[in-house]
Amino acid sequence: MPFTDNFSDLSNAQGYQFEFRCERCGNGYRSAFQRDAMETGRSMLRAVGSFFGGTLQQLSSSADQWKYDRATNSSAKDRALTGAVEEITPRFRQCRGCSDWMCADQCWNEEIGQCLRCSPIVAEEISRAQAAAQRDQIWDKAREKNWTKDLDLGTRAKLTCPDCGLKVDGGKFCTGCGSSLAPTVHCGECGKESKAGAVFCADCGHRL
Incomplete structure (x- = not known):
């Protein structure tokens, strides 16, 4: 029997239904629902038994106790699956x-x-190759351009102003308060420049 690894069993207590999936795109096709005649008869028996009581109610209870495992390879389920395969195979x-x-x-x-x-359509493959090449060329062209000539790469970029706490997008001064985003102090002993907040000079150890 075909379709042994790409279908799902959607059967329930009332009947049988199966969903078959394409192994490339994953699209699914469901077979028509096939009602189980035996389960329908048991449902009718339960309804009549609950109405009249007595012996019929006992038969209804027996029907409920009779376990019908749809996960096994029952002949009814095999017939239902065979019919579903015949229905769905043309797709x-x-x-x-x-x-x-x-x-x-x-x-x-x-x-x-x-x-x-295995055998892509030529026009679609050409289109994908062209799009991929165009994307790669855009990245190559972007790498060739110097995007850093106007940037100060020698100063550590700050995203928050150290004075007012405003979030900034780089630069040398805060757009909110005008404070320097990279304040420095100079050692009074050796003149070495140090970052703001430093207590001792990193070059001579003198207290700033």
Whole structure:
């Protein structure tokens, strides 16, 4: 039986239904719901038994106790799955290249007789290659341009003003209070420049 690894069992207590998935795009197709005649009969028996009581109610209880495991390979479920496969097969093709089941609408190359994974459509492949090359060329052109000539890379960039706490987008001075974003102090002993907040000179150890 085909479709043994790409379908889901959606059956419930009332009947059988299955969903088959394309192994390339993941699109799913559901088979028509097939009502279980035996379960329908048991439901009717339970309804009649609850109405009349007595022996019929005992038969209804027996029907409830009779376990019908749909997860096993029952003959009723096999027939339902066979019917679902016959219904859904026209929507799928099995690729002889990779052996996967593909939906005929989106993932099948009718001209070649293989799936689009094994035999992509030439025009689509050219389009993807052109788009990929264009993207790579844009990145190459962007790398060739000097985007740093107007930037001060020698000063540590600050995102918050040390005086007023305003968030800033770099630069030398705060747009909110005008304070320097990279304040410095000079050692009175050796003249070495140090960062604001430093207590001792990193060059001579003199207290700032």
